[in-house]
Amino acid sequence: MFWVVAKKALAKKTFSYLKKPMGMYHVPALMTEAMAALQIHPQGVYVDATFGGGGHARAILAQIGEGGRLFAFDQDEQAEANAQQMPFAAHAGFRFIRANFRYLKRHLRAWGVQPGEVHGILADLGVSSHQIDTAERGFSFRFDGPLDMRMNPGEERTAADWLNESTEAQLQDLFSRYGEVRNARTLARICVKLRQSAPFRTTHDLVYACDQALRGLKGIDRTRYLAQVFQALRIAVNDEMGALEDFLREATEMLRPGGRLVVISYHSLEDRLVKNWLKAGNAEGKPESDFYGNLYRPFRFVARKPVEPTESEIQQNPRARSAKMRIGEK
Numbered sequence: 159m160f161w162v163v164a165k166k167a168l169a170k171k172t173f174s175y176l177k178k179p180m181g182m183y184h185v186p187a188l189m190t191e192a193m194a195a196l197q198i199h200p201q202g203v204y205v206d207a208t209f210g211g212g213g214h215a216r217a218i219l220a221q222i223g224e225g226g227r228l229f230a231f232d233q234d235e236q237a238e239a240n241a242q243q244m245p246f247a248a249h250a251g252f253r254f255i256r257a258n259f260r261y262l263k264r265h266l267r268a269w270g271v272q273p274g275e276v277h278g279i280l281a282d283l284g285v286s287s288h289q290i291d292t293a294e295r296g297f298s299f300r301f302d303g304p305l306d307m308r309m310n311p312g313e314e315r316t317a318a319d320w321l322n323e324s325t326e327a328q329l330q331d332l333f334s335r336y337g338e339v340r341n342a343r344t345l346a347r348i349c350v351k352l353r354q355s356a357p358f359r360t361t362h363d364l365v366y367a368c369d370q371a372l373r374g375l376k377g378i379d380r381t382r383y384l385a386q387v388f389q390a391l392r393i394a395v396n397d398e399m400g401a402l403e404d405f406l407r408e409a410t411e412m413l414r415p416g417g418r419l420v421v422i423s424y425h426s427l428e429d430r431l432v433k434n435w436l437k438a439g440n441a442e443g444k445p446e447s448d449f450y451g452n453l454y455r456p457f458r459f460v461a462r463k464p465v466e467p468t469e470s471e472i473q474q475n476p477r478a479r480s481a482k483m484r485i486g487e488k
């Protein structure tokens with residue numbers, strides 16, 4: 159029901175920013191739906207936790223008036239450089255913060271925003287198209303480049319370090335937990351064997367290891383396999399699950415009663431964590447009660463099921479196909 163009403167309301171409005179070319183940095187997913195979910199008040203305080211190409215940020219700013227504020231986070235210096243050249247960066251209410259969103263609270267407080275004062279927080283998880291398509295960042299198996307995968311190049315360990323330094327058991331766990339890789343054990347064994355003759359350095363070194371692990375296996379889609387392995391490593395390198403849990407905890411504190419938390423995820427583990435958090439305020443999704451037996455439930459689900467892109471959005475932007483958006487109201 160929420161979406162029927164929201165979409166009708168949105169259809170009447172002309173969102174000129176949706177028609178403008180976005181440039182090549184990133185095409186935002188679920189734009190109309192995310193804006194409806196945030197229920198923007200022109201004088202409200204908002205957070206875009208994942209600025210990327212700034213598509214969502216720009217849409218939020220277009221609805222914020224005088225007195226409204228938008229704090230945009232991204233840990234990637236290229237996203238920061240991108241933000242600096244956006245015309246909307248001059249908006250008096252806009253601040254870009256280059257930081258991991260797991261430290262949301264301390265950064266917002268530094269800018270004078272206290273817990274309980276934020277109207278809406280959006281997080282569009284994962285990596286931007288710009289990051290994926292830049293060979294030197296090492297996120298994609300499609301280009302040969304350094305095996306890096308750090309969203310924040312200031313972090314110490316690259317993907318190559320993970321592959322060269324982890325034990326076989328750690329690698330197996332990483333591939334199976336984050337990538338649901340079918341033969342995680344074999345792949346881990348091959349990685350350990352290969353690095354004995356030469357350490358992993360490039361994305362194509364890892365592609366070679368994957369091809370070795372695929373030998374003799376029938377019925378496996380190679381592209382899907384490579385995507386799963388690369389995604390698993392990326393999640394580990396950037397501690398994406400740990401950062402998401404810290405973010406959810408801090409976002410819950412920073413929102414005001416009635417404030418909206420909107421999270422778009424692209425991986426089943428992320429979606430499960432967000433769902434659990436909105437259900438019970440913890441990562442396990444287990445309801446906890448206080449001394450008097452009152453259930454602690456910081457959020458009300460705005461829609462029980464996740465919101466997914468329409469067929470037409472997927473046609474225009476295939477990278478949005480696995481997006482799932484969850485909305486909670488504090």
Ligand SMILES: C[S@@+](CC[C@H](N)C(=O)[O-])C[C@H]1O[C@@H](n2cnc3c(N)ncnc32)[C@H](O)[C@@H]1O
Pocket residue numbers: 184185186187207208209210211212213214215231232233234237257258259260282283284285286287309401
């Ligand atoms: C899918 S893109 C966001 C795209 C954005 N919504 C847009 O409209 O262009 C994800 C962005 O989040 C950033 N990111 C991912 N995890 C982060 C974290 N823990 N802290 C800060 N930024 C993060 C990435 O660097 C990337 O630029």
